Amino acid sequence: MKKIISLFFLFFIYTQSFSQELLATVQVNSQQVGGSNQQAFKALEKSLRDFINNTSWTGKKLQNFEKIKCGFSVVIGERDGNRFKGSIVVQAMRPVYNTTYDSPLINLQDQRFGFEYIENESLIFNERQFSGKNLTDVVSFYIYLILGLDADSFQSMGGSQWYAKAQQIAQNSQNRNYEGWNTINEPRSRSILINEVMNPNWNQLRSTIYTYHRAGMDNLFNQDQTAGKKVIFDALMQLKMYENTFQQAFFFNLFMDTKSDEIFNIFNSGNNGGLILNDLKQTMIILSPKNIDNKWNKWKV
Structure with a gap:
């Protein structure tokens, strides 16, 4: 019986260690609302870090060296109770073969980031429906965008399935009274971005992303x-x-x-x-x- 329990424990540790796809750093800057309860922002930072790094986004089992290095920096500009407004900077990198160099995949600042958050609440994401609070929706959207860009850089048009998930999140988030999702009167919105990515008119750009990285950068350090x-x-x-x-x-x-x-x-x-x-x-x-x-x-x- 003890042997069975031990084997189960080892299996659990193994699956937990190799089930996530991202190595993300997360920072929450609350200097603009310095008079507020700072503990809530520390809790938000930890909740986001755990949510991003401990969720299995693709179902693949990866070792640490295979995971995507990325960063999420949130700047809080306003707070009203449990409602927050600010911006989020999203960055991700791709390793270049046989080097220690990381090539940037995305460096984006989203100025329309409003959400609700209760201190220490569990962050839950359901890709089939809007969360009601916009926090996990925005973060998950960018995670699938990162996964798509990374996949495109290793296989021609390889990111389509992850872009499709980001597009579904954008569709779920339309007309929910949060900025940044609309396709009308919101230039550079998330919905506009993912719709362009999925538009065949931009397939040459996606093809360039693959060729640039896989046949170019990965052979540049010979x-x-x-x-x-x-x-x-x-x-x-x-x-x-x-x-x-x-x-x-x-x-x-x-x-x-x-x-x-x-x-x-x-x-x-x-x-x-x-x-x-x-x-x-x-x-x-x-x-x-x-x-x-x-x-x-x-x-x-």
Whole structure:
């Protein structure tokens, strides 16, 4: 009997240790409402950290080195009892093969983050219906977006099933009296973002995400970087097809905002294997004009 109990205990430990998919850091900043009960914010931080890291989001069993590194930073701007308003910054990274370098997948600030939270309450998420409090809905939406982006970076169009879950959350959250979900009069809303991700018009961007990372970044740190750089160069040049449509596209601009530093650094070494860097420079000037002076014009072409 003791042996059976021991075996069950070991099985439980094993499944618990390998059932989560994220290694998330969580920070809650409450300085703007400093007069409030700070213990509630510490409890919120712990509740979110446990919710994100201890939930099995995909049903896959992963070891720590396979988990996605990500971060959620919440800034509380207003508090009225158990109702809070503020912003949330979402970041995630992808490891690059055979290196210690992590490539950014998403770096997004959502300024319309309102929710209800009671100190020490259990955070429960049901993907089939809106929670009523918006906290787990927003966080879960971004988790599935991260899972989708990560999967897209390892397999062409590999993130579709996780994007579909994020889209379902967005649909459940429509017209629930919380900002950030509407497709009308709310530019850069969560619903607009996921609808663009799922729109076939942006399949080339998703394809670029895969090629850029899997055939480009994962081969960039070989002794000869020429092949990896050429793949990244060609993948980015494919985005020129969006030069007349990208201006109002949340998904496209999120990609450029997240990757612009990395793209600049990759081709700033001066050793670009004969690539015509001026072609990429002109494309980046079109697709990411806000970085003309601080990045693209600094390339030596």
